[in-house]
Amino acid sequence: MSRILIADDHPMVRDALRSAVVYSCQASEILEADCLDAAIRLLEDKGDLDLVLLDLTMPGVSGLSGLLTLRGRFPATPVVVVSAHDDRRLVREAIECGASGFIPKSTPRDAIAGALRQVLQGEIYLPPQLAGAVEEESPEDEETADIVRRLATLTAQQMRVLEMLGTGKLNKEIAFELRITETTVKAHVSAILQKLKVYSRTQAVVIANRVMEKNRLVR
Structure with missing residues (x-):
């Protein structure tokens, strides 16, 4: 059952x-x-x-x-x-x-x-x-797929932090909303940068938006 x-x-x-x-x-x-x-x-x-x-x-x-x-x-x-x-x-x-x-x-x-x-x-x-969609891939699609694979390595909490970074929230605001310390937020941000292979919060948001904007659907 x-x-x-x-x-x-x-x-x-x-x-x-x-x-x-x-x-x-x-x-x-x-x-x-x-x-x-x-x-x-x-x-x-x-x-x-x-x-x-x-x-x-x-x-x-x-x-x-x-x-x-x-x-x-x-x-x-x-x-x-x-x-x-x-x-x-x-x-x-x-x-x-x-x-x-x-x-x-x-x-x-x-x-x-x-x-x-x-x-x-x-x-x-x-x-x-x-059925053949998974095998098809253009150079642009390959780049997007690589970003998707990197995003998929983020934990649920790291995804939430990344989404809040995308709205312009500061570390202290994220900490308050998620009920965690600023130190923990900073640790999450560092992990996000490492997993996404970028060097700044702005870069992380930009490449995440590249995938999300392509897949933001209208009913």
């Missing part, structure tokens, strides 16, 4: 995904969240779940940041991206960030059900029309 979390801010989409979950497997528990913070709270409360279905355009998510946050904080929980967009580069970068699959929202219920069964069996799912 599986425990599955559906994270999407649109009630009709959650209903459709719940129907696909019920149709595909005997889930013992189906949870729902309408923003990233709510999803994180449920994962913290319930422990490792069997699967998370994650939308990329709900509150608290900027491009692939939500996926990176969940993979960093809950590495044992598979995450499948469910998106209204099926851009091949986005699919490739989602897999690079650790997604266990990518399901376009236009996918029929039967196909979604089959995809969920495949992921719950430990496989990675890509729709047939996008």
